[in-house]
Amino acid sequence: MSAEKKQKIPRQPMPEQDPQVRARNFQEVPYGYSPETAMLEASRCLQCKKPKCVEGCPVNVKIPEFIALIADGDFVGAARKLKETNALPAVCGRVCPQESQCEAKCVVGKKGEPVAIGRLERFAADYERNQGKVSKPSIAPPTGKKVAIVGSGPAGLTCAGDLVKLGHDVTVFEALHKTGGVLVYGIPEFRLPKDIVQAEVDYLQSLGVKVVVDYVVGMLDTVDELLENFDAVFVGTGAGLPMFMNIPGENLNGVYSANEYLTRSNLMKAYLFPEYDTPIVKGKKVAVFGGGNVAMDASRTALRLGAEKSYIVYRRSRAEMPARDEEIHHAEQEGVDFVLLANPMSIVGNDDGWVSGVECIRMELGEPDESGRRRPVPIEGSEFILEVDTVVVAIGNGPNPLIPNTTPGLELTRWGNIVADEESGKTSRKGVFAGGDIVTGAATVIMAMGAGKKAAVAMHEYLTEM
């Protein structure tokens, strides 16, 4: 097919559940490509000699190669190609911000719309799993070296997968009762079905990775105690410390951190209460503070829990929202109300100690700040009350302090993040590596995976030279 002909094929949409229907259920929003659609979409790829898309990927997935395999109808081959560099393609195909990474660099996208790399990645990974054709890569002979991975989120799982393939004896320690970190407690079922995460963990276990859940490193064994039994430790404990606004009324009943709200719903399955024992406040009118992906997840979860009104309260305008376009779009489609250029001043309660509203002030955009975004400035006298019975604070997370506080000699930033070399994950402690949100602060799944990958390379080197 000529380049011109390829350019005439439009980017293939992915069928989705109807917004009105899906806003009331927890099933996944998009259905995924059919094999025919996937092959058509794959045929749009120009197979660039020097592919820019690969540079845009934090784990350098061999994008043109896996897409060529899809175009040829070799879907299982495509999945295997993906897995050469990406341990979690079914996850990345769903939650990566492709529009700012691989797809942003796609040459096809210069004139028209870029190749739907994320949708193709998802298709190939799903096809392989659904057909039961998951195969194991070759594993290097045992090195006799033992590695402990602290935290089973995207960074830890990626690091574990790469190290086990190199022949090391890998054990992952997870504090919660389920593996996956933010993939299971944070990201909702309708965006990332938990069966998929479990399948990825099962796959790693089939490669020989040992998983220990219910193990709080720092409270049981500390990192130093782990080092008595392991040759190296990777810390990928994530951004597990919720931030609050520090405004009056934040401890009223009905106010949640996004972490709590999403953990109750996702990990504990509170949306299935009373079949599951964990309760959640099913507010009729819910306000979510924040403009990131987590805020979108929370506002959409509120709808699914039965809210009549679900508001996003954000102090800047839509253009400055850090959430992915797709997530904002999905939230809008489902009926989330965006209260933009409004900043919460206080949460108002009733006599019983429950939330009754949020006092906000209107904002306008002033001069750009350090982040390059225009700074929101309050408009005097513009206060108003938004009547709600539930509030979810989704303004970010700090680093979880458990490991930093129990590991003497581990260098930290002033915010409490672990200081680690960007290329190797090396920390100030010998044999201790770190990566993901505990190092960078809250970022993306794929950034954490990239850090886990780089650390695995450095740890392999360290273990080999020992």
Added chain:
Amino acid sequence: MNRIVAKTGFSQDPAVWMMQVEAPQIAKKAKGGQFVVLRINEQGERIPLTIADTDTDKGLVTLVFQEVGKSTAALGLLEVGDEILDFIGPLGKPTHMENYGTVLCVAGGIGIAPVHNIIRELKKHGNKVITIMGARTKELLFWEDKMRAISDEVYVTTDDGSYGRHGLVTAVEQELLEKDRDQGDINLVIGIGPPIMMKFVAKTSEPFGVKTLVSLNSIMVDATGMCGACRVTVGGVTRFVCVEGPEFDGHQVDFDELMTRQRIYVEQEKAAMELFRQQHGHVCDGSCGGNDGGVS
């Protein structure tokens, strides 16, 4: 894993149980004042329970809990030989230990159990320990012998006068602090029990200027600092009970907020309990009402 090796009923109404659970790693690490989180089955919620005792040699963790809702009622149905699906700990900061001189320990209801664990360590540090233990009625008292064995003095109260002194633990606390006013031997009060009791233990000691530690029983989910469900205002600042507590300066704690927050899920808990009773024919008069989601 997490096998129940012993179970003793302390009282029937409300049902209070003592259970010993095989958890060698936790038993080895746990210190007084810390707690565990457990989940009974795949559908279960994560509930925090204070560690009442540990046996390092046998690798056992002792819990004492009262059936106050579905999860604790379901836990009460487990028998010796059964396994608890998830058993996580030790969590929270241990009680700070040093030789304070004389410590006045005030224990109410099932709070008697964790206080026992703390007294044992206080004695190791050379403290003189005066214990006040109280309950609503005689049937709900337990471990009086164990408390007498490790405390220097023990006072027992019941709200209804069915045993020991008729009245509240705070009445004895008041008398002892007044008696001690001139000597000033009592340098620390530790109060563990229902929040309303802890509130008044702290109120009672405040005029005497004696430092008072209380162990808070907030609602929790992950209990590793990740969700903030357990937050409570202490000295005007929001603190996370799971990682910064569970013990705080009782004179600084906003108990009213704590008690309000403990009622968040009362309605859901009632519905869950109702359903549970239908399914299990469990004998409970429904007066329990409270919530399960807190350290007890």
